[in-house]
Amino acid sequence: MAITFRNETDKALELDEFYRLMDNNLAENSSLQISYHAELLYRLFLNRNLVKQFLLSGLTDEKNFQKDNLYTPDSFIIGEVKPAYYLRLNIWQPESEFDQRSGKSNVYTIPHNHDFSFLTVGYFGAGYQSDVWEIESSNTDLAIGSKVNLVFLERFQLAPGKVVYFRAGKDLHLQYPPEHLSLSLNIMYPPTEKLQIKVDLDSKQIIEHVGRPTSMRREFVRRQIERLHEEVL
Numbered sequence: 001m002a003i004t005f006r007n008e009t010d011k012a013l014e015l016d017e018f019y020r021l022m023d024n025n026l027a028e029n030s031s032l033q034i035s036y037h038a039e040l041l042y043r044l045f046l047n048r049n050l051v052k053q054f055l056l057s058g059l060t061d062e063k064n065f066q067k068d069n070l071y072t073p074d075s076f077i078i079g080e081v082k083p084a085y086y087l088r089l090n091i092w093q094p095e096s097e098f099d100q101r102s103g104k105s106n107v108y109t110i111p112h113n114h115d116f117s118f119l120t121v122g123y124f125g126a127g128y129q130s131d132v133w134e135i136e137s138s139n140t141d142l143a144i145g146s147k148v149n150l151v152f153l154e155r156f157q158l159a160p161g162k163v164v165y166f167r168a169g170k171d172l173h174l175q176y177p178p179e180h181l182s183l184s185l186n187i188m189y190p191p192t193e194k195l196q197i198k199v200d201l202d203s204k205q206i207i208e209h210v211g212r213p214t215s216m217r218r219e220f221v222r223r224q225i226e227r228l229h230e231e232v233l
């Protein structure tokens with residue numbers, strides 16, 4: 001299931017230390033590693049200057065700020081896209097301030113999964129709510145028009161400090177806009193071979209496969225290949 005982590009630490013983390021600790025803990029894709037990453041993400045949440053510093057530094061160099069970012073305007077990449085992960089900041093607007101250009105309409109209306117795993121923490125504001133289901137079908141059963149077996153897991157609110165892990169392919173979610181402007185931080189993991197789908201909840205039928213790859217995802221793959229070359233050849 002999508003996993004919620006509880007964190008007891010009160011030690012805020014600076015970005016450079018976050019990257020150092022992350023880079024030293026990428027050896028295995030285990031649940032232990034994910035829970036360690038969840039703690040690091042929580043410690044970034046405790047750093048209350050992080051987003052302010054990031055946005056202010058962007059404003060001082062507007063021309064280059066996020067120039068390689070292919071996401072919608074309310075998602076920002078913080079730092080470098082590394083082979084094994086990167087850090088993302090999301091802005092979640094309330095419905096009253098909803099901007100069609102933001103591209104968030106699908107997020108709020110159509111249950112979908114992702115072909116990558118990610119960790120998320122509520123950073124600011126009350127946070128969006130989300131319903132989560134587990135997909136009990138394998139990749140081969142996911143043709144458009146076919147029915148998916150869904151098991152409802154939970155509805156949660158991404159309140160400040162709440163850390164949730166979404167598994168690639170398995171977790172289907174539908175988000176509800178927050179009442180007030182909210183921010184979240186994600187640790188994004190590389191894409192997998194899982195299919196990204198959108199599901200009609202009434203019929204439980206798959207209505208769309210979500211396209212890939214974008215240039216940024218190709219960049220991910222390219223760096224993975226480079227790393228393999230370094231390590232294997």
Ligand SMILES: [Fe+2]
Pocket residue numbers: 107112113114173
């Ligand atoms: Fe999503």
